[in-house]
Amino acid sequence: MAGPLPLGDPAPSDGRLPADLPVDRSVPFSAYLHVPFCRVRCGYCDFNTYTSGELRGARQDEYADTLGIEIALARRVLADAGALRPMDTVFFGGGTPTLLPAGDLARMLDAAVDAFGLSDGAEITVEANPDTVTPDVVRTLVDAGVTRLSVGMQSAVPHVLAALDRTHQPENVRTAVEAAKDAGLAVSVDLIYGAPGEALGDWEASLDAALELEPDHISAYALIIEDGTKLARQIRRGEVPTPDDDLQADMYELADSRLAAAGFEWYELSNWARSSEQRSRHNLAYWRGSDWWGFGPGAHSHVAGLRWWNVKHPAAYAQRLAASESPAAGTERPDAQAHLLERVLLESRLAEGIAVTAIPAQNRTKVAGLIADGMVDPAAALKGRIRLTLKGRLLADAVVRELTD
Template sequence: MVSTLPVGEPAPADGALPADLAPDPTIDFGAYLHVPFCRVRCGYCDFNTYTSSELRGARQDQYADTVLREIAQSRQVLADAGALRPATTVFFGGGTPTLLPAGDLGRMLAGVRDCFGLAPGAEVTVEANPDTVTDAVAADLAASGVNRLSIGMQSAVPRVLAALDRTHNPENVATAVASARRAGLDVSVDLIYGAPGETLDDWRRSLETAVALEPDHISAYALIIEEGTKLHRQIRRGEVPAPDDDLQADMYELADGTLAAAGFDWYEVSNWARGEAHRSRHNLAYWRGTDWWGYGPGAHSHVAGLRWWNVKHPAAYAQRVTSGQSPAAGRERPDAASRRLEDVLLRSRIRDGIEIAELEDSGRAAVAPLIADGLIDGPQALRGRIALTLRGRLLADAVVRALTA
């Protein structure tokens, strides 16, 4: 485990929100449930995950009960703040949520439903390693109220999977998709491009294989080398090459063209869906800055501009929750200027974009040069909205810098 928590002010032991916080009852509320268990640690992974040898006293078979306690705590905190709302989205992430029995995931979902309710048509997603999905697992998840499965495919090329330390059988991706379909679940597949030694032809094979599975949604993320990971150490020692920025740009353009030709529309820089109905509403909630509570070790939450994060290790998390304390390790409340900057950073990455009128004077002045450089869509800008072009998506960070200078 190599990621670090932010530096913020201490969180109160009871998890109470500040008295002057004023949550908006019309803002969507989502629940993120972190399942931190993995069979092996992938070489590129910087997430808060643990293999069995790293648990040091935390018990996987007791995890659902611990999360249920935090859910009950959160209901009291939000009720005291006048912020109770039904969940519009629920997302089980990890880690590998499907390492837990489907019944445990179902009990956690029932905890959210019992404490908050689920909004009509709520999106409920579970991430899954393809080797852990069977007909029985998919059917049990669907019966509990899950309606969307996000399958970690990453690549269709065995040597690319090996370079990423992914241990699943690539043939099992199709099996997992078929099981999800038989259970009536929407299906998303996740891909990663730019692994050491991966060629453009390798990436084309992965894209074509993913499209042939006929999922509803595809995510494609450029490999990022996080400091402290196994892959970072391998690159530093010269054992494998670092990702090539130009090759990754070519891979992104190939992904966008291939997916568009197959009927997928981009709606966020790294995400494509077969129509608006299949977009990940939970992920869009992050980009749009709505409210969510993150449950589990290391999980982050956001309500009305206040952000907080839980202690990282599952044992420390369980100790706090079972003793009746909040598991929050710290929190922060960014000022108005910081929130405006973050709003532009996040919302400019989605297809819906951001209204030009919401920018500062300097940002509005940057729009015309960005159109001239082919980074912002001109017709959309004339209608008052920032929308990235394909080139703009490749240079999204540069666009944000110009809009917030």
């Protein structure tokens, strides 16, 4: 299970938005549908997920209907606030969305589409564990309107998967990808690098295996040790080594080189696509500060600068909704300084970079130093954009601190 929820102000029991919220209906709207169930808990994971023994009264077979109640609440709230818009993107995340029957996912999507509608060409993504994807599952998802499958590959090397507590069979990744491609879905594969005991050659093998699948999109994330996870406890006890920052940097450089040579372009620090059309529009909505409603236990939402988050446990979530109450646990409206930090942190991750004019005036002189240090592209800076070089991507947090301190 994830760590504690953020501190914030109490959320209204009816979920209403503040009357003075500056809603801009031209801002794209997205929906995130959280499925908090997993067969086993991966040792590195701190997402809000639950195995069957941790549900304590919540039922997976009732989850689609419960989430539908929150969708109906969201429609009322957004309509009352003048913030109702069609969805530009929908994303099923988790947990393991495909642990639910595909028909349940289809019902959840139908409820959201009935409530909000879809923009033309909307992107609809489902995250999937390779062991849970079959041609029948894919056909049901396609019939429901899903356009994209994101397959959790993580690694092609058995001992690396074991270090991550991933239980899927590596050969099932190809089966899942082929089923999705045969059905006309766009396909992304997710990788993680820097696991305990993973050598550079292991990572190279995983990159090669991912490229052989010929997906449209690849995400590659450095392993981060989160407090409260099994892996954090193992490291604290000295059972496994702490990830090596230098090795992770070498792995990132190898990924960037291999993916570029295969025709992929990086568009965000950890994401590469074959073309601009294959970028994850849903994730771009987060990085660009669009509006979204996160449905499900522990899900976070953002509309016009207001943020809120739901209670974590599926049983508490269901109880709130059964009582005709909002499942929101807390809310906040970040001040100007916090908003600036977040904007720089997120937009600087993108290949398009962030406008120099978005940086506080007193910090713009620091751009020259970042150029001199090889972390910002000088040609882009001359055109008014702060765009990270490869070195800058490796040291992105340091760049953000320099631009916002």
